[in-house]
Amino acid sequence: MSVIRFRNTHKAFGHPVLAGVNLDVHPGEMFALFGPSGTGKSVLLKTTIGLVVPDRGDVEVDGQSVYFGGNGALARVRKLVGYVFQNAALFDSMNVYRNVEMGLPPDRLRRMNRAEAARAVWAALELVNLDPGSVLSLLPAELSGGMKKRAGIARAIVGRPSILLWDEPTTGLDPVNTAAVERLITGLSKELQVTSMIVTHDVEGALWMCDRVSMLEGGRIRFCGTPEAFRTDTDPVVRAFVDRAVAEAALDVVEMT
Secondary structure, three states, X not given: OOOEEEEXXXXXXXXXXXXXXXXXXXXXXXXXXXXXXXXXXXXXXXXXXXXOOOOEEEXXXXXXXXXXXXXXXXXXXXXXXXXXXXXXXXXXXXXXXXXXXXXXXXXXXXXXXXXXHHHHHHHHHHXXXXXXXXXXXXXXXXXXXXXXXXXXXXXXXXXXXXXXXXXXXXOOOOHHHHHHHHHHHHHHHHHOOOEEEEEOOOHHHHHHHXXXXXXXXXOEEEEEEOHHHHHHOOOHHHHXXXXXXHHHHHHHHHHHO
């Protein structure tokens, strides 16, 4: 059984972005979605929890249809999923505590007393290697880029979801912090025993940490398979994308030295 299933998923914004995506993500795996900029990777990810509504097709999460599952289907799905937004998407007017607390499902938060909620937030921050005592009262503007990323991840995991969706989790980070966040993604996925789907531009990083990878091109899945198969695929479109990614990764290394 697949944990996430995209079935003939279409979406257009004046022009087609998703043109019939069919894709399965399996239980417990780390799965990456690649593709050139503007190909709809983040759009596809957002259809999983109803942030973008497909024009046609459907998405199923843990056997539930997100769009045809009847009343309450989307709310039930969102309880299962933690979403790490691109650029963290923290609320500027809220301190770290309130930002992370926002990740607790509302019905669960209503049943918690203040001490229980505080313990959940504290534990989530510790899991992402942030010192709760030092950051709880800080505003996002007082955090470094790497700390913002970690606070955003803490918000995604505080409700202990079974699925984590990562939307460009390393965008804007230098190579050192990128590697640190990727190690954190790997560690959290194993420790929390979740299924992870990662949209990323860091192809080299995702190839070493993911079980399977895919490539979105022209609104459809062009490739899906193991990292090893992706590296050696002979499709000229895939080959060009891989070669470009390898060259960019090498350039990043040169710039660090």
